Amino acid sequence: MEITQYVEGFSPDGQALVTYKMVNKSGASVQLCNIGAALTGVVVPDRKGLLADVVAGYQDINQYLNDPAHFGKTVGRYANRIANGKFTLEGTTYRLNRNNGPNHLHGGPQAMASKIWISRVEDSGNAVSFAYASPHNEEHYPGNVNVTVTYVWNDNNILDIELRAVTDQTTILNLTNHTYFNLQGEASGSIHDHLLQIHANHYLPTDKTSIPLGTPVPVTDTPFDFTKSKAIGQDIFADNEQLHIGNGYDHCWCLPLTDGSWQQAAVLTHPESGRKVSIHTTQPGIQIYTGNWLSGSGTSKNGKPHEDRHAIALECQNYPDSPNRPDYPNCVLKPGELYLEKIRYAFEIEN
DSSP: EEEEEEEEETTTTTTTTEEEEEEESSOOEEEETTTEEEEEEEEOOOOTTTEEEOOOSSSSSGGSSTTTTTEEEOOSBSSSSEEEEEEEEEEEEOOOOOBBTBBBEOOOOGGGGGGGGGEEOOOTTSSSEEEEEEEEGGGOSSEEEEEEEEEETTTEEEEEEEEEESSSSSSOBBBBEEEOTTTOTTSSSSSSSEEEEOOSSEEEOOOTOBBOSOOOEOOOSSSTSSSSSTTTTTTTTTOOOHHHTTSOOOOEEEESSSSSEEEEEEEEEEETTTTEEEEEEEEEEEEOOOTTTTTTOOOOSSSOOTTSSSSSSEEEEEOOGGGGTTTSSEEETTTTTTTEEEEEEEEEEOO
């Protein structure tokens, strides 16, 4: 494994903007950046052996500093939405910054995804780690929380992401990786022709502000049934209220296991190129966002503007609004506990 490190420039306040490239023995590679501990590129072969970058991102590293789409970022403290930016914990009500209509989204406007993290190459020679100390009351969350993200790349084109955190005060936490994929190649067109399989029989319908309505409902006989692999575009234009709300898919599917066990969450395939990514996680849910509002999100790595539905995010995480839903999986982290979640992106070729 070859790992190279570059200083690409400096932030407005003088911090170094650092990128990493991990290249395995086959020439497939992963690119990372210390802005938001982001995954900024994955270059893997198609069935003809042609390499392409399958991760959406920016041509100019400075664009990651102001990145509403959260391209490849480590998102927290709470990924996804919290209703009305408010929750109660141990008798105290916390009011977070609202940055998505009436709700709080992805930790707030100045959350860890927009910060510059401390980074290093691990002694193992096949991993890069990023660390961020989120201070008490950042975006009005309680507790000082120390977060570490480690990316491990191997010769089988498997990328493992380990998310760790500790706190000095009871708090809530829900971290995810927010990478967008287009397996034909980044900024190469619509993802409607990609095949998607989700290993979940239930999903969470939402209100008009994308907050879950309540109990998970079966996907059977709905456009949300991906239990068998199907084209993303097959039902995305269906006359369905849930699809109208988000201008496409932007929902959480509830995975079978909620106890932190390792499970396969989804498989994304591009039939023409043969590229496939299988996603495993210890998280209880996966938010599927079909890039419904990407237009206007700056310039892609190949110089084209980002466009709606030209990339898909498959975000392994806890359920949205769990801090206000005791019936949802636990999202509370206490002093002395270790937050530990894992995500795997396994890239393969389908002949």
